Amino acid sequence: MGFQYDPSVGAFRTAFTLTSTVLPVVWKSAEFWFFLIVHVTIFCAYQMHAVDTNKTSGKHAWAMDWHAVKIVTAITTFFEVFYSNTCYGRYTKLYNQTRGALAHSMKVTFLLRIHMDEPVRKHARLAMRYVYCSVCLMIHAAQHADPRTSLQEMCDKGWFNQAEAQSLGRHAPEARPLIVLQWAALVTRAGNAEPRFQLKINDSFCALYDDQRQILDTTALQIPFQYFHLLSVMVQANLLMWAYNMALTESWFATPVFIACSTIFIGLMELSSALADPFGEDDVDFPTELWVDEATRSATDMMSRPMPAGLEWVFDKTKAVGGQSAPSTSLSPSTPYDKNLERESTLMDADADD
Known part of the structure; x- marks a missing residue:
């Protein structure tokens, strides 16, 4: 909430901004580095043929079907998006x-x-x-x-x-x-x-x-702990399956893709948790x-502060109206609001007659 940004600078420049973003938080987290180390270890072992490629494909014991991984990823994505929407709705409600x-x-x-x-x-x-x-x-x-x-x-x-x-x-x-x-x-x-x-x-x-x-x-x-716990388990399981399955390839792009996917999943969880409680010290919290x-x-x-100079007559002076002195417009603590309106109307009518 304290960081003001310009949406007109473009998506490219915005994407490479680190100040007041969730990226440093993600890249400092233990879970990010744990799953990255697991992924890199398996990837290096696969590249050096320390892992039997025949046993990690098809229906062998160490093979993992990408269709099964996609099902878990889809369910996790739905639960995480729902959690994020709930936290953001809570955030806007507390703001209002x-x-x-x-x-x-x-x-x-x-x-x-x-x-x-x-x-x-x-x-x-x-x-x-x-x-x-x-x-x-x-x-x-x-x-x-x-x-x-x-x-x-x-x-x-x-x-x-x-x-x-x-x-x-x-x-x-x-x-x-x-x-x-x-x-x-x-x-x-x-x-x-x-x-x-x-x-x-x-x-x-x-x-x-x-x-x-x-x-x-x-x-x-708070968001029910049972939901938060289940979502956390789903995210960790999803990251573990990604770390393993994305490592079983000859492509050198596997690790950058894993880093991007894990950053998105962990970052969305961190951001949602910060939005859920905006009375703190996070960048998104209320000032x-x-x-x-x-x-x-x-x-x-x-x-x-007093009234501007030149308007003293409104409160301190009386004005002759038909030979009579108009009542003072100074607000008395016991004067009803409608009576003050009547007095103001009397003075306005007298000004119009002049």
Whole structure:
């Protein structure tokens, strides 16, 4: 996920790229070199006639029918492609859920900024901090990070103070995102208890929690081990049959073909396993720290930056309308949203009359 590539450079140049690919992982794996050594050993023995060629062909004891190998290869290919599709579907689902959680966090920040102006701006800032702390705790839980280390890191970064961290330490890691989200909801209600605003922002809190819960549920549900084990056995058996059967030839192209086939099979397994758990350190994993940093910077700017110069009259000044002073448009924490719309409409009508 962290590697950005240009699909327009062409297939040839892309094929010879090693950076952020699965090829170095495959070529460093023990299974690749084990089966390659087996293949090269049999191939060299066959070339030096140490293996009786008459006993490795036809229906002799050491002969292996290529039709039987093709059946095993076809079944293995089907199972591996199905596994890869499942892992990629899981990957895209987790991506949508993670980005959705950050989007709902931004929506909560937007509502806090609009409906909780002075003198309850401190409530809005505190609620915003708790919202993004909840998202960070959810990501740490998805990464299976150490619970104590996770809280201490957040304290060091200023996300929590010691009292908050000690309070959270009494709860299970899976429950901490919801606990902190509840703190945000309680702080919001203390700052602005207007019913319609509470209904709207609580819907956003619940949507954020739904995203978090789905992410944790999805990461907790692994591909069944029985399927993964069976697929691993099929891949190893297939590589062993290739290593043997491809070596029984006079052609020097047998070894390059075996290397290509084994790289594809092992590489697809490695890539699928990386896609199945995108909350880690692999090249395909989500840059969650970058996403959270970008979201918190945007939220902080939204919460702290004033309106552009020249628009002070919108909030601070009154305008005479028919001999009467128009009410101030400063957003009060207890003012319903529709009443603010009525006030804005009154000022717009007065401007039109002018």
